[in-house]
Amino acid sequence: MGLxxxxxxxxxxxxxxxxxxxxxxxxxxxxxxxxxxxxxxxEMMATSASHYDFDRFGVxxxxxxxxxxxxxxxxxxxxxxxxxxxxxxxQMPDPKYVISMESCSNCGGPYWxxxxxxxxxxxxxxxxxxxxxxxxxxxxxxxxxxxxLQEKIRNESLVKKPA
Ligand code: SF4
Numbered sequence: 001m002g003l004x005x006x007x008x009x010x011x012x013x014x015x016x017x018x019x020x021x022x023x024x025x026x027x028x029x030x031x032x033x034x035x036x037x038x039x040x041x042x043e044m045m046a047t048s049a050s051h052y053d054f055d056r057f058g059v060x061x062x063x064x065x066x067x068x069x070x071x072x073x074x075x076x077x078x079x080x081x082x083x084x085x086x087x088x089x090x091q092m093p094d095p096k097y098v099i100s101m102e103s104c105s106n107c108g109g110p111y112w113x114x115x116x117x118x119x120x121x122x123x124x125x126x127x128x129x130x131x132x133x134x135x136x137x138x139x140x141x142x143x144x145x146x147x148x149l150q151e152k153i154r155n156e157s158l159v160k161k162p163a
Contacts, residue, residue, distance in 0.1 A: 019157060019158060019159060022158060023153055023154050023155075023156060023158075024154070026069070026095070026153055027058075027149075027150040027153040027154055028057075028058045028150075029058040029060070029069075030057070030058060030059050030069045030070050030097070030146070030149070030150075031059075031060050031061075031062045031067060031068050031069050031070070032054075032059050032060070032061055032062065032068060032069070032070050032071070032072055033061070033062055033063075033064070033065055033068035033070070033071045033072070033088070033092070034048070034061060034071075034072050034074065035071055035072060035073050035074060035075075035085065035088070036074045036075055037073070037074060037075025037076055037077060037078075037081060037104075037105070038074075038075030038076040038104060039075065039136055040074045040075050040101055040102040040104065040105075040134075040135075040136040040137070041074045041075050042136070043074070043101075043102075043136045043137060043138060043139055043142065044072055044074040044101060044139075044142060046139050047139040047142045047143065048061060051139075052139040052140075052143065054143075054146075057143075057146055057150075059146060065088045065089070065091040065092045066091055066092070066093065068092050068096070069092075069095070069096060069097060070096070070097040070098070070099060070149065071085075071088065071089060071092065071096070071097075071098055071099070071126075072098075072099045072101050072142070073085065073098065073099070073100050073101060073105040073122045073128075074101040074102060074105065075102070075104055075105065076104040076105070076109065076111065076115075076118055077104065077105050077118065077119040077122050078117050078118055078119065079117055079118070079119055080117075081119075082119045082122070082124075082125045083125075085122065085125060085126060086125045086126055089125075089126040095156075095158070097129045097130075097149055097152075097153075098122075098126055098127060098128045098129050098130075099128075099129065099130045099132060099142070099145050099146070099149060100121075100122050100123065100128045100130070100131050100132065101132045101137060101142055101145065102132060102133070102134050102135060102136055102137050103133065103134065103135040104118070104135075105121070105122040106121060106122075106131050106132075106133065107120055107121045108120035108121060109135055110135070129149055129152060130145045130146075130148045130149045130152070131145075132144070132145040
């Protein structure tokens with residue numbers, strides 16, 4: 001007999017708000033589009049592999065921005081790539097989120113001063129919800145970033161407040 005079987009062997013009711021229920025569902029199934037651009041992409045891929053197991057948080061990789069809730073920018077954003085990132089972001093359905101994973105996409109990283117071809121932060125073209133620091137950050141840091149994003153979603157309201 002499993003843990004939940006013991007806990008809910010009698011009939012139970014759960015009282016919550018629709019908003020909390022929706023937020024719980026959304027934060028528990030964040031489909032991701034990983035956008036690996038350089039060295040840090042290896043750490044992002046490791047996060048999805050069996051040892052770190054991103055899937056256990058409901059983070060499932062999708063091949064299309066049109067099916068994705070969150071885009072993870074992982075690597076050096078060149079000026080040429082910046083327009084592609086913006087286009088992919090615009091193709092994602094609302095509500096959508098961005099994790100900037102590492103120093104290059106946060107602020108230009110080692111290229112911040114002399115990298116004439118590098119964007120000094122992906123937030124210059126798309127809004128970033130969570131910044132993960134490091135060069136490169138370990139998979140644990142990306143997991144921490146995801147938990148921060150989940151926390152943010154948990155406190156969001158989808159109800160349009162009267163002006
Ligand atoms: S932050 Fe460091 S490890 Fe990551 S892409 Fe930039 S140079 Fe590579």
